[in-house]
Amino acid sequence: MSNRSKLVPRYSASERANHWFVGITFILLALSGLALFHPAFFFLTNLFGGGPWTRILHPFIGVVMFVSFLAMAARLWGHNRITEADRQWRRHLGDILRNRAGHLPEIGKYNIGQKYLFWTLVLAILLLFLSGIVIWQPYFAPSFGIGLVRIAVVVHAFAAFVAIAAILVHIYATIWTTDSVRAMTRGTVTEAWARHHHPGWYKEVSKEAKQA
Amino acid sequence: MALQSLDIERRSATTTPSPSVREPMKVAKLIDISKCIGCKACQAACMEWNDVRDSIGICEGVYDNPMDLSADSWTVMRFSEVEPEPGKLEWLIRKDGCMHCADPGCLKACPSPGAIVQYANGIVDFHEGNCIGCGYCITGCPFNVPRLSKKDNKAYKCTLCSDRVAVGMEPACIKSCPTGALLFGSKDDMTRHAEKRITDLKARGFENAGLYDPKGVGGTHVMYVLQHADKPQLYHGLPKDPQISPLVSLWKGMAKPIMGIGLGLVALAGFFHYVTAGPNEANETEEDEKEEQ
Numbered sequence: 001m002s003n004r005s006k007l008v009p010r011y012s013a014s015e016r017a018n019h020w021f022v023g024i025t026f027i028l029l030a031l032s033g034l035a036l037f038h039p040a041f042f043f044l045t046n047l048f049g050g051g052p053w054t055r056i057l058h059p060f061i062g063v064v065m066f067v068s069f070l071a072m073a074a075r076l077w078g079h080n081r082i083t084e085a086d087r088q089w090r091r092h093l094g095d096i097l098r099n100r101a102g103h104l105p106e107i108g109k110y111n112i113g114q115k116y117l118f119w120t121l122v123l124a125i126l127l128l129f130l131s132g133i134v135i136w137q138p139y140f141a142p143s144f145g146i147g148l149v150r151i152a153v154v155v156h157a158f159a160a161f162v163a164i165a166a167i168l169v170h171i172y173a174t175i176w177t178t179d180s181v182r183a184m185t186r187g188t189v190t191e192a193w194a195r196h197h198h199p200g201w202y203k204e205v206s207k208e209a210k211q212a
Numbered sequence: 213m214a215l216q217s218l219d220i221e222r223r224s225a226t227t228t229p230s231p232s233v234r235e236p237m238k239v240a241k242l243i244d245i246s247k248c249i250g251c252k253a254c255q256a257a258c259m260e261w262n263d264v265r266d267s268i269g270i271c272e273g274v275y276d277n278p279m280d281l282s283a284d285s286w287t288v289m290r291f292s293e294v295e296p297e298p299g300k301l302e303w304l305i306r307k308d309g310c311m312h313c314a315d316p317g318c319l320k321a322c323p324s325p326g327a328i329v330q331y332a333n334g335i336v337d338f339h340e341g342n343c344i345g346c347g348y349c350i351t352g353c354p355f356n357v358p359r360l361s362k363k364d365n366k367a368y369k370c371t372l373c374s375d376r377v378a379v380g381m382e383p384a385c386i387k388s389c390p391t392g393a394l395l396f397g398s399k400d401d402m403t404r405h406a407e408k409r410i411t412d413l414k415a416r417g418f419e420n421a422g423l424y425d426p427k428g429v430g431g432t433h434v435m436y437v438l439q440h441a442d443k444p445q446l447y448h449g450l451p452k453d454p455q456i457s458p459l460v461s462l463w464k465g466m467a468k469p470i471m472g473i474g475l476g477l478v479a480l481a482g483f484f485h486y487v488t489a490g491p492n493e494a495n496e497t498e499e500d501e502k503e504e505q
Contacts, residue, residue, distance in 0.1 A: 051344035172482030196494030
């Protein structure tokens with residue numbers, strides 16, 4: 001019954017701000033990108049002031065997201081190395097998804113699903129940035145050959161699909177895993193949450209707290 | 213100009229049929245390269261009728277002027293000095309511009325509804341009012357024709373004088389040609405006329421004379437009579453078998469429904485997972501028990 005109401009800090013104010021900066025720009029990019037990808041979504045250009053404004057804004061927002069994502073990725077890089085415990089945890093994935101998991105290996109700050117998400121986004125966003133430069137009219141696209149531009153449009157669409165799908169999974173995972181959102185809105189999680197979902201990380205932070 | 217007399221066969225970024233009950237005849241421009249003298253009257257007529265004036269360039273030491281198509285030059289004469297056979301010099305002059313493909317790559321690639329239309333008579337026209345300036349039409353075109361204007365970031369190209377054709381006139385370039393190298397009429401008539409010309413050219417020793425109406429893009433509404441139809445590349449790199457790039461087809465074909473539906477499914481999977489499996493909760497008492505063990 002110890003420390004029931006105690007909260008464990010998980011993200012600092014600057015980490016939260018960084019995350020939401022990336023998040024907001026990502027949503028703007030997804031909406032404006034989908035608008036230019038499929039006619040069914042073209043109406044979304046109205047959110048950005050019409051077709052030409054959507055085309056003008058999208059790449060600039062993209063650069064802003066890329067830079068802020070780099071900052072976030074640099075902070076998270078070291079926490080996302082995949083360990084043996086992660087691999088063992090993955091074998092229980094079916095049970096975890098059915099909320100029937102019994103004894104699980106001790107997971108650190110992130111589980112393997114979160115780590116896969118991280119590396120997927122690192123790769124997808126890098127591809128989006130590079131291919132985005134190649135198709136950026138009117139500044140850069142004219143200096144690339146038509147063959148490269150054609151590859152870039154396909155890479156851009158595919159990487160965007162992967163990134164948006166990954167973010168949908170990310171959003172759902174925080175809804176599914178009760179009390180997760182507060183980690184990014186308030187910066188803290190409940191002790192029960194930390195012990196249940198990230199016992200390895202919980203041990204680490206409580207040890208540090210004791211030492212301090 | 214969406215004139216009533218020009219029914220629309222296809223419209224960019226539009227998934228339902230456009231008004232198309234009337235069945236006007238298919239038109240075509242025939243460019244007989246064997247009759248062209250490179251006078252550029254067509255270039256001047258195009259500028260004049262369409263009220264576009266390219267900036268005055270510099271002499272590059274060749275006849276090509278301007279050197280390339282631009283948002284202000286919708287047609288240019290391409291001069292090629294070639295030797296189809298060793299020692300036999302030929303000066304081939306090709307009037308370059310939009311080919312008005314039956315299967316237009318520009319229209320396929322365009323993300324803005326109604327920025328590119330294909331009229332039922334075969335003319336592919338850009339409606340700059342709807343253009344967003346993304347340049348996808350350039351990516352989609354197998355002939356390297358559309359150009360983004362530096363002035364307004366809209367894409368421009370030959371309209372086949374859709375405004376003139378709509379009221380029963382021939383395109384401005386046709387009107388100006390002094391040798392009859394340019395002809396305009398129904399595609400059937402133009403094909404028949406070309407056959408006669410090809411027979412004549414063959415009789416004059418051009419065994420490989422033929423009509424350029426490439427099937428890879430469904431045929432075109434601008435056709436060439438070529439002296440060397442077996443080697444269209446001689447004519448300033450006219451592609452031998454042009455078609456919409458498979459990458460563009462993938463991007464604007466399969467990818468659109470598959471990725472759209474895919475994202476929908478991912479979102480739905482999440483929703484149904486939640487309502488069937490329920491949330492993943494950290495139960496405090498459970499955690500306490502675990503600790504006690």
